[in-house]
Amino acid sequence: MFLKRNLITATLCFFVVFYACKEDKKVIKQTEITFKKEGELTIFKNDSTQVKLDIEIADTEYDTQTGLMYRNTMEKNQGMLFVFDDVELRYFYMKNTKIPLDLIFIDENNKIVSFQKNAQPYNESSLPSNVPAKYVLEINAGLVDKWNINVGDRVSVYNN
Numbered sequence: 125m126f127l128k129r130n131l132i133t134a135t136l137c138f139f140v141v142f143y144a145c146k147e148d149k150k151v152i153k154q155t156e157i158t159f160k161k162e163g164e165l166t167i168f169k170n171d172s173t174q175v176k177l178d179i180e181i182a183d184t185e186y187d188t189q190t191g192l193m194y195r196n197t198m199e200k201n202q203g204m205l206f207v208f209d210d211v212e213l214r215y216f217y218m219k220n221t222k223i224p225l226d227l228i229f230i231d232e233n234n235k236i237v238s239f240q241k242n243a244q245p246y247n248e249s250s251l252p253s254n255v256p257a258k259y260v261l262e263i264n265a266g267l268v269d270k271w272n273i274n275v276g277d278r279v280s281v282y283n284n
Contacts, residue, residue: 157194159202163283165261167236167273175271176201177263181283183207191262193220198264205281206260214253214260218243224265228273229257236277241268 160180167175178201182188188206192198208214211232218225227240240251242265253260261279 163281166280168278177203179203179205181205196222198223203261203263208258211256211258214257216251218247221245225262226265226268228261229253230259230279232258234279236275239268
């Protein structure tokens with residue numbers, strides 16, 4: 125009887141411990157951040173051709189700090205335009221950014237002044253403008269070369 129009671133107690137303790145320690149498998153689903161069209165941007169190239177993009181605008185501190193982080197994709201005709209209050213050297217990095225990008229630095233006169241091409245996902249190395257800029261346009265990597273965008277080309281923005 126004593127052995128039977130201890131065996132039952134031990135079995136009950138095992139089940140209590142087993143089920144109490146059982147890990148609940150919780151699935152954490154990351155919310156996809158989707159593109160929100162807030163304007164249109166046209167690049168006027170020196171050869172008279174144009175490139176038109178739908179843009180999302182980053183003009184708050186939170187938006188400029190977050191940028192395109194955590195995005196899985198961006199369409200070819202889309203970009204993010206960073207708008208700053210002042211003109212100075214700009215430094216970007218690709219922390220938590222999943223999409224390879226080309227960065228186009230633009231001065232206060234809407235003229236393209238420099239590039240950083242093919243910025244690699246998650247790379248936290250500094251990507252400087254090398255000259256003062258007021259705006260930064262991020263587009264998919266490779267498009268600066270594909271569209272033959274050059275320093276001196278101009279941009280025009282239409283906000284919704």
